[in-house]
Amino acid sequence: MNPVPLVAAAVCPHPPLIVPELAGAAAPELDDLRAAAAAAVTRLLAARPDCVVVLGSGPSTGWIIPPAAGSLRPWGLDLAVPLVPALPDGGAILPLSVTVGAWLLNQQRVGVRVVGAQVSPAATPAELGSFAGQVHEYRPRVALLVMGDGSACRGPKSPGYDDPRAEAYDEGVARALADADADALLGLDPVLSAELKVAGRAPWQVLAGAVRPAGGDWRGDLSYHEAPYGVAYFVANWEPA
Numbered sequence: 001m002n003p004v005p006l007v008a009a010a011v012c013p014h015p016p017l018i019v020p021e022l023a024g025a026a027a028p029e030l031d032d033l034r035a036a037a038a039a040a041v042t043r044l045l046a047a048r049p050d051c052v053v054v055l056g057s058g059p060s061t062g063w064i065i066p067p068a069a070g071s072l073r074p075w076g077l078d079l080a081v082p083l084v085p086a087l088p089d090g091g092a093i094l095p096l097s098v099t100v101g102a103w104l105l106n107q108q109r110v111g112v113r114v115v116g117a118q119v120s121p122a123a124t125p126a127e128l129g130s131f132a133g134q135v136h137e138y139r140p141r142v143a144l145l146v147m148g149d150g151s152a153c154r155g156p157k158s159p160g161y162d163d164p165r166a167e168a169y170d171e172g173v174a175r176a177l178a179d180a181d182a183d184a185l186l187g188l189d190p191v192l193s194a195e196l197k198v199a200g201r202a203p204w205q206v207l208a209g210a211v212r213p214a215g216g217d218w219r220g221d222l223s224y225h226e227a228p229y230g231v232a233y234f235v236a237n238w239e240p241a
Contacts (some may be wrong), residue, residue: 009239012235014096014099036223037224047141063134064118066091067087067089119206146203149199150198
């Protein structure tokens with residue numbers, strides 16, 4: 001296999017409330033998250049990739065080539081979000097994770113090719129590693145915008161209620177993202193991740209699978225780690241050391 005030409009990665013969560021128009025009066029509660037995510041995407045684009053892959057969880061595993069669009073209507077906002085603004089109509093329907101990633105990307109001047117990718121939460125680490133090996137097919141210099149939430153079991157008001165295992169799981173993910181520790185991400189247990197309603201396990205493992213064949217040392221920078229509304233959100237950047 002040819003080395004994966006990964007030049008940078010950013011990790012962001014995908015709560016619909018990150019879109020201020022949807023959050024309404026509660027919008028200020030996630031201002032810090034929005035600022036961290038915007039800075040992470042800016043830093044990703046500063047690596048001057050030839051292609052950005054917006055990667056998140058979805059109902060199946062595969063590539064999403066524009067034109068494609070998602071919608072925030074199921075969450076109360078009549079807003080269509082194209083993967084590429086210049087190609088707003090037709091094509092595939094984006095899952096929520098890639099929809100929010102496209103929204104983050106569309107807040108900036110991109111100027112390079114954008115494609116999407118979705119991975120099934122049921123995919124095994126081996127399947128995700130094989131999928132990560134396909135990244136090199138797109139451009140000589142690829143950047144990954146990896147969308148994924150942590151556990152949704154942080155307290156009795158969380159979507160998954162309270163699970164005493166959730167905090168330790170999220171702390172482990174935070175350390176892995178801060179240290180650019182691909183092995184730690186690859187070691188996340190799919191069964192435990194599902195029990196904790198983790199939406200990011202599969203996309204994070206694709207990131208880890210892409211970093212390994214890219215070679216060299218990588219450094220991580222974790223800029224946000226909080227659990228508002230009982231769901232763990234992380235924002236991080238990975239770059240070659």
